[in-house]
Amino acid sequence: MKRKGNKYFVILVAMLLMISFVAGCGGGTAEENQATEAEKIAVGINVELSGGVASYGSNARDGAVLAIEEINAAGGVLGMQLEPIIRDCKSTADEAMSVSAALAGENIVAQIGPLTSGDVQGSTPVMMENKIPLIAPAATAANVTVDDKTGETKAYIFRVCFIDPFQGTLMAQYAADELGAKNAAIYADTSSDYAKGLAEYFKKTFVEKGGTIVAEEGFVKDDRDFNATLTKIRSKNPDFIYVPGYYQEVAPLIKQARELGIAAPIGGGDGWDSPDMVSVAGGDALNNTFFTNHYSSQDTDPKIVAFVEAFKAKYDKEPDAFAALGYDSVQLLVQGIKDANAADSVKIAEALAKITNFEGITGKMSIDEQHNPVKAGVIIEFKDGVQVVRTRIQP
Amino acid sequence: MIEFAQQLVNGLSLGAIYALIALGYTMVYGIIKLINFAHGDVMMVGAYVGFFSITLLGTNILAAMLVAMLFCAILGVIIEKVAYRPLRNSTRIAALITAIGVSLFLEYITIFILGPAQKVFPSSAFPITEYHIAGISILNKNIFVFISAVVLMLILQYIIKWTKTGKAMRAVSLDMEAAVLMGISVDKTISITFAIGSALAAAAGVMVGVYYNTINPLMGIIPGLKAFVAAVLGGIGIIPGAMVGGFVMGLLETMVSGYGNSMYRDAVAFGVLILILLIKPTGLFGKNTGEKV
Numbered sequence: 001m002k003r004k005g006n007k008y009f010v011i012l013v014a015m016l017l018m019i020s021f022v023a024g025c026g027g028g029t030a031e032e033n034q035a036t037e038a039e040k041i042a043v044g045i046n047v048e049l050s051g052g053v054a055s056y057g058s059n060a061r062d063g064a065v066l067a068i069e070e071i072n073a074a075g076g077v078l079g080m081q082l083e084p085i086i087r088d089c090k091s092t093a094d095e096a097m098s099v100s101a102a103l104a105g106e107n108i109v110a111q112i113g114p115l116t117s118g119d120v121q122g123s124t125p126v127m128m129e130n131k132i133p134l135i136a137p138a139a140t141a142a143n144v145t146v147d148d149k150t151g152e153t154k155a156y157i158f159r160v161c162f163i164d165p166f167q168g169t170l171m172a173q174y175a176a177d178e179l180g181a182k183n184a185a186i187y188a189d190t191s192s193d194y195a196k197g198l199a200e201y202f203k204k205t206f207v208e209k210g211g212t213i214v215a216e217e218g219f220v221k222d223d224r225d226f227n228a229t230l231t232k233i234r235s236k237n238p239d240f241i242y243v244p245g246y247y248q249e250v251a252p253l254i255k256q257a258r259e260l261g262i263a264a265p266i267g268g269g270d271g272w273d274s275p276d277m278v279s280v281a282g283g284d285a286l287n288n289t290f291f292t293n294h295y296s297s298q299d300t301d302p303k304i305v306a307f308v309e310a311f312k313a314k315y316d317k318e319p320d321a322f323a324a325l326g327y328d329s330v331q332l333l334v335q336g337i338k339d340a341n342a343a344d345s346v347k348i349a350e351a352l353a354k355i356t357n358f359e360g361i362t363g364k365m366s367i368d369e370q371h372n373p374v375k376a377g378v379i380i381e382f383k384d385g386v387q388v389v390r391t392r393i394q395p
Numbered sequence: 396m397i398e399f400a401q402q403l404v405n406g407l408s409l410g411a412i413y414a415l416i417a418l419g420y421t422m423v424y425g426i427i428k429l430i431n432f433a434h435g436d437v438m439m440v441g442a443y444v445g446f447f448s449i450t451l452l453g454t455n456i457l458a459a460m461l462v463a464m465l466f467c468a469i470l471g472v473i474i475e476k477v478a479y480r481p482l483r484n485s486t487r488i489a490a491l492i493t494a495i496g497v498s499l500f501l502e503y504i505t506i507f508i509l510g511p512a513q514k515v516f517p518s519s520a521f522p523i524t525e526y527h528i529a530g531i532s533i534l535n536k537n538i539f540v541f542i543s544a545v546v547l548m549l550i551l552q553y554i555i556k557w558t559k560t561g562k563a564m565r566a567v568s569l570d571m572e573a574a575v576l577m578g579i580s581v582d583k584t585i586s587i588t589f590a591i592g593s594a595l596a597a598a599a600g601v602m603v604g605v606y607y608n609t610i611n612p613l614m615g616i617i618p619g620l621k622a623f624v625a626a627v628l629g630g631i632g633i634i635p636g637a638m639v640g641g642f643v644m645g646l647l648e649t650m651v652s653g654y655g656n657s658m659y660r661d662a663v664a665f666g667v668l669i670l671i672l673l674i675k676p677t678g679l680f681g682k683n684t685g686e687k688v
């Protein structure tokens with residue numbers, strides 16, 4: 001009942017907003033009035049600008065707005081200008097739903113955001129009902145684009161990030177092909193679904209590549225002493241140790257591994273990406289360690305360099321992965337609009353599902369039948385405490 | 396063989412940390428029969444005081460430890476005055492619940508003031524030297540923690556067995572009313588007990604900070620629980636028991652991870668607590684009668 005009441009309220013608010021929007025247009029200058037409504041494409045940006053993950057949302061917004069400005073400056077899409085409508089979903093799923101309902105009332109053709117999987121789930125029913133595509137920049141849970149119960153792909157939900165377990169596949173490829181590892185040990189955070197997913201896919205791919213898993217061990221969140229298990233792993237002499245988890249545990253783990261004289265390369269996922277890695281473990285211990293990520297602002301690819309420069313010039317800060325994914329979400333949408341050759345949300349959704357070889361900042365991607373992008377990931381190496389992009393791996 | 400020796404070193408180092416925390420736990424219990432669940436959190440406060448002493452005042456590690464011990468001794472006395480003293484004649488469960496309240500209070504007031512993120516203990520405060528002896532790597536911090544645990548245990552044992560204050564503590568422990576009749580100030584004795592117990596926690600906190608080089612507001616919970624198991628294992632209230640209990644716990648966890656399965660480590664640790672409580676509730680060193688200090 002509460003939800004329904006909410007919805008009516010939201011529709012009311014949306015109508016009020018529309019009235020004020022129309023009124024606002026009337027008061028504009030002659031120049032603005034020349035661009036009639038038909039020549040504008042409204043893009044909803046429904047992201048977390050306050051609450052727990054406000055930094056994710058605001059960075060994604062900055063990336064998306066930069067993309068829209070660049071596209072408009074280059075003449076827009078199909079001769080029309082993009083118009084961002086930015087709303088805060090306050091880092092809650094309920095609010096994400098209300099905001100989506102309001103945006104649907106403003107005739108958006110598509111929505112960018114929200115960032116977290118949970119908030120996207122909140123927004124999903126409204127988007128499905130209104131047949132408006134949603135492009136999630138960073139929602140990594142598998143069930144964001146696929147219905148858990150029926151196994152059906154959600155027709156209007158897309159994303160530009162790879163799903164978490166895929167990082168395990170990437171690292172296994174890198175360890176086997178580039179580092180020539182034959183025997184790998186896995187030491188994963190067993191209290192996190194994220195790390196368990198990475199470990200599972202690492203194992204699968206590594207074994208497929210003809211490697212052997214010599215040890216499978218686990219730690220849990222807040223563990224600080226890893227010496228016993230590391231000593232056991234040391235006795236197995238692995239060529240590579242895979243440690244998916246978060247930096248709070250991984251940093252002391254790597255430090256203790258090096259103190260025990262383990263020199264083998266160590267790898268992990270984007271949970272490693274924190275300045276605390278270097279301050280806790282130290283640059284020396286981190287040498288010969290690698291992790292997978294969506295993107296790195298240190299990448300020397302000319303396209304990324306240009307993006308980083310444009311972003312810095314506009315916002316005076318380094319673009320993180322969320323900013324890059326926000327930027328790519330808009331670019332993917334533009335590709336969809338071009339392919340559909342119409343600013344019609346249903347046609348755009350159909351076109352989005354067919355996109356192949358789209359060149360984004362975070363890599364070349366093709367949308368698969370589950371609406372997940374098949375795309376490259378970056379392998380980042382710590383070199384004397386500095387993150388260096390080692391390579392980009394295409395699956 | 397090398398692997399076993401290395402695991403022994405690992406186990407003794409981890410055990411020394413548990414023993415350090417367990418000492419304060421067991422001492423407070425021995426005197427006033429209160430399981431001070433806030434002990435692990437006093438340790439956390441000590442680690443933070445040590446951290447700020449090193450980063451803001453620029454002191455060395457030993458001075459930082461003394462500052463932390465002093466700060467926590469005062470904190471311990473205040474906690475006892477405010478939270479435990481009004482409940483001294485209530486049921487023991489009331490005091491126990493209050494201790495959990497104090498524990499949560501310390502954790503979340505620290506999060507409120509300093510934020511939930513971990514802080515990195517400056518590595519310059521304690522430069523690490525590695526010794527490799529016949530394939531076994533031993534770090535100077537392992538030796539430091541081990542020696543500290545043994546020395547503090549001996550000092551504590553001396554205070555309780557051979558000084559006048561210690562005598563008063565034992566008297567209060569034995570019979571509070573009789574101690575009052577003999578002219579012992581019970582309030583003062585209990586205050587001193589808390590001061591010493593909390594100072595020990597602070598010393599342990601600074602050492603944990605050095606050892607794992609990160610600290611966070613919730614760092615006291617798990618080591619506090621493990622130390623509690625260690626104290627019960629050795630016989631709660633008995634100081635050498637806490638020491639032995641700590642080492643047994645450390646070795647047990649290490650061997651389970653090293654030769655069994657690392658995922659069963661905590662299950663074994665807490666399984667030991669259940670077994671001890673079922674089979675010998677007074678612990679390894681416990682006697683059913685006689686004085687407990």
